[in-house]
Amino acid sequence: MQANENIHSFDAILDAQFGKPGTSERETFEREAEAYCIGQLIHDARKQEKMTQSELAEKVGTNKSYISKIENGSVEPGIGMFYRIIHALGLRVDIVKPVMEI
Template sequence: MKLKEISKDIYDVDAWMDEQYGKVGSPERNEFRKEAYSYCVGQMILDARKQEKITQSELAERVGSSKSYISKIERGLIEPGAGLFLRIIDALGLRVDIVRPIM
């Protein structure tokens, strides 16, 4: 489906998402969000690894995993568990801040 043009440069992305993946809250939309999240996490790890100039094999060795598992994470095919995710973040010189949102 093409995006519905609202004006020359404005499109209704919400309507397109509803049509492609179901309404917000639907099982199809939730599955899409999960896949998109996995892909984004994988891309962040890939970018950080490349910035650190280390290979997938080197990262895998640092965190006690395999190169193929790191590859699957970077491609968004799987999500690492919390423990592995934190080891990956640490191995890449990153940090995670857990804070309460300001309301």
Template structure:
């Protein structure tokens, strides 16, 4: 099912098609270029989640790295989206930050 996202911009509600903009910039859904862009976006988003949780826990990258048996540069690469942790490492990181991971079905 193809979906179209419309957004408004500014006071006069100038509308534009976000789906078309994404297709133009990153390729149509199902293409290799779109899949690559989505993977990069997921890596960035994962890094943001970890970075935000770490800051909320008020610990340094070095301390988080120590808690999971890694080094500060690895945590930095994860938080910046340059690398994605394995699922098991993600769980270790979130556990070290005192976070609970929950899954729910999208309705």
């Protein structure tokens, strides 16, 4: 059987494009990717609640532009703002200590 040279692992692609894990480039990419994911979660939850960005902004004491930036992943809210947003959307954050693997 002949190997397909066009198949690459996702880790290899990330390494090539954003550097190896632990490099500043990779850490920047991972931080930006996490901010984008959190923004999308907030966006989806807001839409599910049938709430506009303006309505959410009013509930948490900020402006529509800031909510838009959070949802787009271009800014990361502080922990206080994050919890106000989560609460306004009827969500909660659970902090759980992982069970030790045997």
